[in-house]
Amino acid sequence: MMWLGWALAALGFALIFGQYAAGQADIFVSIANPRPLDEESMVVTLKGWGFAAQAAQPFVTPESDHGLCDVRLFATRRQMLVAIATFGFLRPVTVAWRANAGILPLGDA
Amino acid sequence: MPIVKLGEEGRWTNYHGTGTCEAATRFALRSGDAERGRDEIAIAAKSVQDWLAQAAAEKRRVRPLGAGWSPSNVNISSQSWLLHTRRFNRCFRMGADDVRPGIDAGALMLVEAGALVDEVSDKFEEQGRSLWTSGAGNGQTFAGASATGTHGSMIARGGIQDHIRALQIVTPAGIRWIEPDAGVMSDAFIAATGSTALRDDNMFAAAQLPVGSLGIVTALVVDSVPKFLVRPIQNLRKVDRAALDWLAAGDFRRFSAAYALDQDPDFVQMIVNPYKPFKRPAMLRFLYREPWRDDYPRATPGQLGAGYDALSLLGRLLNDYPWARGPLLQFAMKQGYASGPDIDAPPVYGSWGEGLDTHRPLADLFNASVTIDRADLARAFERICAVYARHGGSTVVTIRFMERAQGLLAPARFTHNAVIDFDGPRSQRTADAYARVVECLDAEGITFTRHWAKSCRLDAARVAADYGEDFRRWRAARDRLLPDPAHRALFGSEVLDNLGLTC
Ligand SMILES: Cc1cc2nc3c(=O)[nH]c(=O)nc-3n(C[C@H](O)[C@H](O)[C@H](O)COP(=O)(O)OP(=O)(O)OC[C@H]3O[C@@H](n4cnc5c(N)ncnc54)[C@H](O)[C@@H]3O)c2cc1C
Numbered sequence: 162m163m164w165l166g167w168a169l170a171a172l173g174f175a176l177i178f179g180q181y182a183a184g185q186a187d188i189f190v191s192i193a194n195p196r197p198l199d200e201e202s203m204v205v206t207l208k209g210w211g212f213a214a215q216a217a218q219p220f221v222t223p224e225s226d227h228g229l230c231d232v233r234l235f236a237t238r239r240q241m242l243v244a245i246a247t248f249g250f251l252r253p254v255t256v257a258w259r260a261n262a263g264i265l266p267l268g269d270a
Numbered sequence: 271m272p273i274v275k276l277g278e279e280g281r282w283t284n285y286h287g288t289g290t291c292e293a294a295t296r297f298a299l300r301s302g303d304a305e306r307g308r309d310e311i312a313i314a315a316k317s318v319q320d321w322l323a324q325a326a327a328e329k330r331r332v333r334p335l336g337a338g339w340s341p342s343n344v345n346i347s348s349q350s351w352l353l354h355t356r357r358f359n360r361c362f363r364m365g366a367d368d369v370r371p372g373i374d375a376g377a378l379m380l381v382e383a384g385a386l387v388d389e390v391s392d393k394f395e396e397q398g399r400s401l402w403t404s405g406a407g408n409g410q411t412f413a414g415a416s417a418t419g420t421h422g423s424m425i426a427r428g429g430i431q432d433h434i435r436a437l438q439i440v441t442p443a444g445i446r447w448i449e450p451d452a453g454v455m456s457d458a459f460i461a462a463t464g465s466t467a468l469r470d471d472n473m474f475a476a477a478q479l480p481v482g483s484l485g486i487v488t489a490l491v492v493d494s495v496p497k498f499l500v501r502p503i504q505n506l507r508k509v510d511r512a513a514l515d516w517l518a519a520g521d522f523r524r525f526s527a528a529y530a531l532d533q534d535p536d537f538v539q540m541i542v543n544p545y546k547p548f549k550r551p552a553m554l555r556f557l558y559r560e561p562w563r564d565d566y567p568r569a570t571p572g573q574l575g576a577g578y579d580a581l582s583l584l585g586r587l588l589n590d591y592p593w594a595r596g597p598l599l600q601f602a603m604k605q606g607y608a609s610g611p612d613i614d615a616p617p618v619y620g621s622w623g624e625g626l627d628t629h630r631p632l633a634d635l636f637n638a639s640v641t642i643d644r645a646d647l648a649r650a651f652e653r654i655c656a657v658y659a660r661h662g663g664s665t666v667v668t669i670r671f672m673e674r675a676q677g678l679l680a681p682a683r684f685t686h687n688a689v690i691d692f693d694g695p696r697s698q699r700t701a702d703a704y705a706r707v708v709e710c711l712d713a714e715g716i717t718f719t720r721h722w723a724k725s726c727r728l729d730a731a732r733v734a735a736d737y738g739e740d741f742r743r744w745r746a747a748r749d750r751l752l753p754d755p756a757h758r759a760l761f762g763s764e765v766l767d768n769l770g771l772t773c
Contacts, residue, residue, distance in 0.1 A: 197409065199282075223276060263357070269306060270380040
């Protein structure tokens with residue numbers, strides 16, 4: 162029976178490691194013809210398995226009057242470790258975005 | 271006032287995170303809605319001049335910023351005022367009356383300095399025109415890309431700065447409109463931009479590639495060619511050693527016939543794994559130019575073979591597992607580059623601009639390069655790969671080709687150039703391996719220059735030695751444009767001072 166215990170432990174470890182690695186993936190969404198400004202980012206912590214979300218700062222971005230160019234969503238190694246250590250109760254993620262400089266029509270010199 | 275302050279004093283980090291401006295106050299230069307381009311840039315240039323006076327009064331240095339893409343930190347200056355330009359991005363078509371007799375106004379466009387290369391390319395294509403070359407990505411600003419001599423691999427072309435026909439530069443001492451002796455724009459046009467004309471070949475050649483040291487470039491007149499189509503071929507092939515001799519001799523046709531189409535290519539790029547460069551397949555990219563036609567089937571940048579990113583994802587692995595570097599790099603090349611169309615795939619076509627993309631921020635990258643005389647390629651390349659691999663360099667090595675580029679400080683200063691790039695994930699070991707490559711080239715007596723924007727570790731003595739008389743001419747032009755040492759110091763930074771450009 163011992164081997165079954167080890168096999169289950171290995172499976173459990175593999176499951177957790179898989180979540181740890183995949184959670185650091187970088188999800189990227191962009192508009193079609195981007196004119197990006199500098200990247201800004203914030204950390205959002207999902208609490209209670211997603212029942213509540215708390216951002217360390219309010220979601221405001223200066224210079225966003227032409228909208229956003231792109232958004233990235235990812236967790237750092239440390240953020241994934243926090244999520245695993247708290248059984249997913251806390252799930253910090255980083256949201257990064259770049260505002261759009263805008264595309265203005267061709268004018269006459 | 272087209273300049274707005276962005277928040278309080280703080281830190282600003284460049285695109286690749288290679289440098290941070292501490293205690294920097296950020297400002298943004300923004301486009302207005304003036305009806306004519308000349309009025310718009312007159313207003314902007316005056317605001318920039320007032321802003322420079324304020325910075326000088328507050329004893330702050332200034333640093334204009336494009337997209338912040340240069341990892342050499344030529345865009346970094348602490349305790350300074352930063353001027354973001356990316357929202358100063360309008361483009362304007364020229365009228366026949368705006369230019370001097372004999373100049374084709376239809377080929378030219380007035381571009382605000384913060385317009386991205388992508389924007390300039392799109393606006394030209396709207397008018398049936400095109401840039402003739404650019405870098406691998408097009409997310410730089412036109413002024414920023416030109417400032418460092420950005421280049422691609424169009425074999426019969428130089429750098430992106432070659433497109434510039436005239437430019438407006440603002441210093442505390444004045445607003446100058448710089449052109450070659452022969453002139454480009456009409457006197458009335460120049461006066462309407464609020465600038466004083468400075469027609470001088472030497473000054474123009476200095477200002478085409480200013481490395482951010484001659485003042486703030488507010489506008490450029492950019493040249494173009496009629497729009498054309500390119501057909502890309504991208505494949506993984508084992509390249510024979512002898513093929514380097516063909517490339518060194520400029521026999522691109524033979525190289526193309528052996529590895530792609532039996533046609534004269536316009537663009538040739540070879541990405542190799544420095545761990546056994548001739549045993550492992552190299553990633554080859556060719557572009558063949560064709561006359562424009564409207565009815566070609568549209569393809570995405572990915573289908574046209576754009577994109578350069580897979581390698582950065584492997585950064586940590588490459589650093590952590592040195593014994594697996596060769597196979598890991600090869601795996602990354604397969605994943606990242608092999609998606610382009612090969613010779614037996616249905617042909618795809620795109621305009622010059624459609625085959626490029628603006629790049630997205632990923633892992634930390636290392637970028638460095640050496641530009642050598644193309645004739646030295648066969649002699650230098652294997653040595654470079656051997657030294658780089660032996661010292662643990664963890665990036666692929668790319669060879670690109672170009673002709674002599676314009677600008678006194680253009681790194682592509684040989685008649686025919688081969689540029690060898692080391693682009694990939696950043697690590698100290700890779701930076702050290704690159705330093706060993708530089709030592710090796712020096713020891714072998716192979717002449718080379720380095721890119722202003724990349725992590726090439728140049729200093730003033732080396733710049734003076736590499737550029738010789740051209741450097742002296744560049745400094746003479748600078749001293750004419752900025753005769754007051756205090757004004758030169760205003761544009762200084764630790765990096766630029768160290769390069770001998772601002773002091
Ligand atoms: C993903 C990526 C791909 C790249 N590909 C290539 C390539 O294929 N070929 C190549 O040669 N290089 C390449 N580079 C390097 C890149 O082209 C250069 O770093 C270029 O200078 C970046 O332009 P920028 O607008 O970001 O300028 P920045 O990095 O912001 O600025 C560069 C310099 O220009 C000055 N400057 C900017 N705007 C102005 C202005 N308006 N007036 C006066 N000075 C100004 C800055 O102060 C600084 O000194 C690449 C870089 C990256 C990050």
